[in-house]
Amino acid sequence: VLRTEDAVSPSVSTATVALSLGAFMLLYTILGVVDFVLMRRYARVDPPELAPDDEAGEALQAPSY
Amino acid sequence: MGLEITWFCLLAVLWTGYFVLEGFDFGVGMLLPVLGRSEDDRRTMFSSIGPFWDGNEVWVIVAAGATFAAFPVWYATMFSGFYIALLLILGLLIVRVLSFEWRSKADSPRWKSIWAWSNTVGSVGAPLLWGIALASLLDGVPIDSDQGWAGDFGDLFSGYTVLAGIALCLVFAAHGAVYLTLRTVGDLRARAGRAARRLTPAAGVVGAGFLVWTLVVANDSNDKGVFPGILPVVVAAVAALAAIWLAQAGRSEWAFVATALTIVAVVVTLFVSLYPRVMVSDPEFGNSLTIENAASGGYTLKVMTIAAGIFLPIVLLYQAWSYHVLRARLGGTPVGTPADVIARKPLE
Numbered sequence: 001v002l003r004t005e006d007a008v009s010p011s012v013s014t015a016t017v018a019l020s021l022g023a024f025m026l027l028y029t030i031l032g033v034v035d036f037v038l039m040r041r042y043a044r045v046d047p048p049e050l051a052p053d054d055e056a057g058e059a060l061q062a063p064s065y
Numbered sequence: 066m067g068l069e070i071t072w073f074c075l076l077a078v079l080w081t082g083y084f085v086l087e088g089f090d091f092g093v094g095m096l097l098p099v100l101g102r103s104e105d106d107r108r109t110m111f112s113s114i115g116p117f118w119d120g121n122e123v124w125v126i127v128a129a130g131a132t133f134a135a136f137p138v139w140y141a142t143m144f145s146g147f148y149i150a151l152l153l154i155l156g157l158l159i160v161r162v163l164s165f166e167w168r169s170k171a172d173s174p175r176w177k178s179i180w181a182w183s184n185t186v187g188s189v190g191a192p193l194l195w196g197i198a199l200a201s202l203l204d205g206v207p208i209d210s211d212q213g214w215a216g217d218f219g220d221l222f223s224g225y226t227v228l229a230g231i232a233l234c235l236v237f238a239a240h241g242a243v244y245l246t247l248r249t250v251g252d253l254r255a256r257a258g259r260a261a262r263r264l265t266p267a268a269g270v271v272g273a274g275f276l277v278w279t280l281v282v283a284n285d286s287n288d289k290g291v292f293p294g295i296l297p298v299v300v301a302a303v304a305a306l307a308a309i310w311l312a313q314a315g316r317s318e319w320a321f322v323a324t325a326l327t328i329v330a331v332v333v334t335l336f337v338s339l340y341p342r343v344m345v346s347d348p349e350f351g352n353s354l355t356i357e358n359a360a361s362g363g364y365t366l367k368v369m370t371i372a373a374g375i376f377l378p379i380v381l382l383y384q385a386w387s388y389h390v391l392r393a394r395l396g397g398t399p400v401g402t403p404a405d406v407i408a409r410k411p412l413e
Contacts, residue, residue, distance in 0.1 A: 009145035011214040020152050027159065038170050042403070065111035065169050065402075 068366035069356040072135035073343070075373060076128060077336040080199075083124035084233075084332055085240075085325045090114040090121055092241015094161065094188025095234070097181050100245065100260060106253050107181055108169070109396040113248040115165055116391050120384055122158070134369055138212050138359035139343045146206060146214035147198050150221055154194050161187025169402035192237050196230030197221055203279065203339050205286045205347025212354060225278050232268070232275035236331070239264035239308070240324040246317040250396045261312040261320065269305040272327070276301055276334055283338035287345050287353075294338045301330030 093114045101107035133140040144151065160183045168180035204225050207216035242264050245257035276298045283289040308323035339345070343359055346352040360366070 009141070009148075009214075011145045011216075012148050016148060020148070023152065023156065027156065031163070034167070038167070042170075065108060065115040065165055 068363065068370055069135075069360045071370060072131065072360070072366060073336070073340065073356045076131055076135070077332060079124055079128035079131060080336075081329050081332040083121070083128060084237075085328045086121035086124060087118065088192075088237040088328055089240045089244035090118040091188040091192050091234075092237040092239065093245060094184045094241070095238045096241055096245070096257075096260060097185050097188075100242075100253065100256050101181065102256075104174075104177065105396070107177070108402070109249055109253060110245065111165065111168065111184075112395050113245060116387065118165065119162075120387065131369070131373075135361055135366060136343060136354075136356070136359045137361055139354050142208060142212060142214050142344060142354060142359075143202070146216060147221070149218040150194050150198050154191050154198075157187040157190040157194070161191070169404055172404045188237075189234055192233045193230040196233035197226040199335060200226040200229030200279075202344050203287060203335065204282055205345040205350075208344065208346035208349065208352040208354065210349070210352055212352070212358070225282055228271070228275050228278060232271045232331075235264065235268040235271050236324070236328060239268040239312075240321075240328065243308075243312060243317060243320045243324050246315075247321055248395055250394050253396055254394075258312075258315060258317075261317075265305075265309040265312040265320075265324070269309055272305060272331065273302065276331065279334055279338055286347060286350075287338065287342060288350070289338060294334060297330045297333040297337055301327050301334060304330055 093110055097107060097110055101110050129140075132143070164180040164184035164187075168177055168184075171177075198221060201221045201223070204223055206220050207214070209215040239261060242257050242261035246254055246261055249257060280291055280294050280298060283294050284291065304323050304326040308320055308327055311317075311320035311323055340356070342353045342355050344354040346354070361369075
């Protein structure tokens with residue numbers, strides 16, 4: 001059996017692991033809040049009306065950044 | 066023996082794929098504050114790499130996964146030793162990814178500026194750290210007699226490794242400028258061409274310094290002669306000179322081939338200089354990890370080789386196809402962003 005304590009990196013200190021865990025928790029918490037705000041904003045807008053002809057509808061599908 | 070060499074070479078292929086492909090999208094990100102003068106310019110620059118950056122980035126994930134499976138000892142020691150560096154790279158890449166996803170989701174100039182800069186910071190920081198980390202494999206890092214990491218974050222840094230990071234950034238900036246001349250029109254394309262004419266010689270000079278220093282380090286730290294490392298260095302030099310000349314002549318297609326070939330030769334130089342070791346130990350050279358003492362068992366390597374033989378060509382085919390489908394130049398008529406859609410802005 002390979003125990004967790006046998007598989008741990010001896011050179012990575014507890015403080016370093018705590019730092020990385022804290023950094024990811026902070027980063028993802030911020031991302032979660034921003035994402036929620038963005039989704040709420042988009043969810044509140046009614047869907048766009050269907051374009052009368054196909055051309056305008058297709059133009060929307062082009063990737064834009 | 067045998068399949069270890071195959072996987073050492075395949076790792077060089079994977080890192081090459083990563084640097085050739087993600088190299089230009091890093092380069093475009095670095096040039097955002099320089100070439101992206103208007104919102105339209107910046108949007109065009111984002112759109113030129115928007116559909117590709119994630120496919121490009123998968124190459125490094127496969128490289129890490131292949132290291133894990135083929136050379137578990139190398140993976141364990143490298144990922145323990147590079148813990149902080151990899152944490153920083155991950156952070157930079159995450160923040161950079163957000164810029165592609167979020168920049169177009171709101172209209173305020175401050176919001177757009179934050180995400181353009183986050184892309185640039187990630188595009189400079191990630192290759193800088195990759196260069197430092199990969200060069201330190203050759204430069205030598207402390208490894209104990211149990212093949213474990215015996216150093217700290219500071220052991221990654223030396224004059225040589227920092228130059229590697231800077232050289233990588235400059236080469237990618239030149240590669241990205243040439244890429245933009247292929248994918249844009251009008252004023253932006255002209256400015257990208259000027260940037261390419263200036264960046265290719267700068268990258269050539271710093272890159273040449275890095276390659277010569279690599280030969281010296283391989284000789285001093287890794288018990289290697291000048292031969293065969295000199296062969297890919299010569300290829301890199303010829304390709305870089307061709308890239309400089311072709312960029313001045315405005316022959317974008319061939320200039321891009323030349324910058325890509327330069328990057329291939331740089332990665333090959335690093336791997337040839339490492340062979341047969343994968344992680345050089347300093348000061349105890351005898352503790353170095355080699356392709357034999359760090360490799361998986363024969364059965365694992367055999368299964369991996371069959372899987373790679375089937376899937377690598379498929380990946381190459383669909384990635385090439387995606388580039389072919391999305392080959393059109395950008396910057397003509399702007400198309401609607403998500404923010405335009407919710408603002409009910411009519412399409413032009």
